[in-house]
Amino acid sequence: MSNETQASTADLGEAPAAADGELIRSGRDATATRRALVRAARRRFATDGYRATTVRQIASDVGVNVALINRYFVSKEGLFEACMLRTSDELETQASTPSKSIEEVIERLIEHVVNAPDSDDPLQLLLLLRSSGDENADLIRRRTLEHFTRRLAAAAGWRSDTPESEAILLRAQLAIATSLGVVMLRTSAAVQPVASASGDELNEPLRQIFRVLLGRSGQ
Amino acid sequence: MSNETQASTADLGEAPAAADGELIRSGRDATATRRALVRAARRRFATDGYRATTVRQIASDVGVNVALINRYFVSKEGLFEACMLRTSDELETQASTPSKSIEEVIERLIEHVVNAPDSDDPLQLLLLLRSSGDENADLIRRRTLEHFTRRLAAAAGWRSDTPESEAILLRAQLAIATSLGVVMLRTSAAVQPVASASGDELNEPLRQIFRVLLGRSGQ
């Protein structure tokens, strides 16, 4: 059960991230604790699901008391929202590198799919697709996915108002669905042989799929 | 867990395919009650997930007391196991129609993906991919998926012992992953536009994907 992720507390404490203008860290650093909680929570949510994850688990992963989750995020749902917002931000940042060719985008998507099991890739959190019993969380999740879809479709030549490019949007979302399906099999279910397949083995089939979906030949 | 209740497997097979008397359950019929429980449970598990589904919900759906679940299936896990076995059986039956061409298999897979949101398609249950916190359930799930993978791979020319056909196995599982991803987006998350796409719109892209993965051209 409590096997990994003990390091999260340590390395977050000693290295203040550059993102936000943080004050000098002291022995008890609220923002660092918050980040550690979000980090641990995202991992748990992505691998175990929303419902199956307990706040006590998350707190234990970080090594702090459970009550801090309610202090900083009000509720479990609030913590989940924070996770989603951070994931959305990361995907946004990565996608905003301008004027990528579709080939480059495909390569990056493949990389995400291949590496997701090992890293705590933001794509992992999107695995939380099923209704988590929380309406607000579901809304955030859906919005994130649709936004990501438009990003990918834009790289494939989608223009927002022409009706014929609706097909491109659909195809982009099928690419995302495929990615999520593969990540799902690799991470949560450990289904063979996909789970243990190397990046090299996955590379060629995935590239074929994405080219068919997003490239000019497929349309 | 593996004591009695093997009868549940048996009487699942010997059923007249009559229209479900699920809500109209009259009289005291143990096998009918068992079937109704499995049916309701499968729906709940597929849509809400294992953890989020409570045995009280399932019993209430059927209109029966909670204790019957423990009487007939020993535990919640036992009920889930029965659901998985039934799903596995259905997929098995459908896949066992002999000497299918790969094209036919692809068409049927597409049909599954397209229709899953409306019917209680067995594919839906496979959505239960995330670790449900129940080790035994995870094992069953993984086995079912791997079995299904081998079935699909066999239709694509897979032979069990030649090492080069491992690639075929991997590609078949990627096709399954894609199917699961699409079904997931369509059913649980209602992500647009895939969720509201018609079968006709999905047909062509999906066929392209599956041909690339399973057809001769892709290898």
Next chain:
DNA sequence: TCGTCAAGTCAGCAAATGCTTACATCGAGG
């Protein structure tokens, strides 16, 4: 009619879970 046994119900227990309230500890400043 009565006995028997499967089918089903009822009330409740023990554990888990989200969350709250009261308390403790650390750092800094008067």
Next chain:
DNA sequence: CCTCGATGTAAGCATTTGCTGACTTGACGA
């Protein structure tokens, strides 16, 4: 030193959840 706010902890409450044991109800044969 002492106070005060911020950070963190300990204990526990209320609810949910899976499950159990004792009880009731219906069908059927002697």
